Amino acid sequence: MSRRLTVIIDELLDREGGYVDHADDKGGATMYGITEQVARLHGWDGKMQYMPKTLAVQIYKDQYWSAPNFDRVAMINQRIAEELLDTGVNMGVAVAAKMLQRSLNALNSQESYYADMLVDGIVGNTTLGALKHYLDRRQHHGEDVLMKALNCLQGARYITISEARERNESFLYGWLHHRIHL
Template identity: 45%
Template sequence: MTVDEMIDGIIEREAGFVDHPSDPGGATRWGITQRVARKNGYHGDMRTLPQETAREIYKREYVAKPGFLGIAEIDPFVAEEVIDSGVNAGQFRAAKWFQQALNVLNRRGRDYADIAVDGEIGPRTLGAFKALRQRRGEAKARQLMLKTLNGLQFMHYYKLADGGTKFEDFFVGWIDHRVGAL
């Protein structure tokens, strides 16, 4: 799976224009919020944001900038989950979930050393991911990582929606279309 194919999947899942009153992201098209579009030079009506502009923003802001391309080079399926989580919950948060998952999967440092949970995907984080794959095998490491990432993502959404907050409007959709959906 290529990064372009991952982005196509995100655009398909995020299709259309949305401006839900409970969503602090406001006007959104193809999953790109107006704030992000403006930051990336698009100043037109969000209802007409071109798909190609959304693709360029995804590549730059949601793949390259947070360091997720390095994950894609190692395991595109895990990268797809991290990138998709970054689109929905924020790139920094998705990067931290990836690092947190690596730290709890290392058996208290017996398989590889803990890494900083700083949201920076660099050589140490990628090295830990490679060590997990070497220790567990590619298929098992992928399975463990995806389950752990989905658990962290679920808890995030649960905490947002718990207590009848405005985010409860989105909880069913998040669980149905995000957690374990890739």
């Protein structure tokens, strides 16, 4: 694992914290932000509070970085990839990928940079090509604008899910405080 990815995952582990079993969290108990369901899929059969940090790191690397191709996004733009990882951990990697695709389509100046893509939640060659074209075209401000678009979509989703399920209000302040960056 690269030194940079190690730092990114360590920061993510700090944000997620250790063992949590909040009554309002429909996902149940977590350790380092990993749900019991995900831990079981990766072979953990013990109590969640004893899941080792090394397993959490491996899960983040495999399921939330490499599998959704966020590692390939990092080859184009590290900051965008880190945002996708963070969003993917908190909302699901397909949701994060769809936010990227929607943002790139909307920032495409009526398809003058590249053809709009299908918003399918899969970061493949089309999404990666669009990201590269967008950043090449928009230069240094493009990254900032795309980050704002991703954070706007993420914040709107947090509010929507809190409106839909009152118990999610227990988490809204923290989500907005720790996950949305200006």
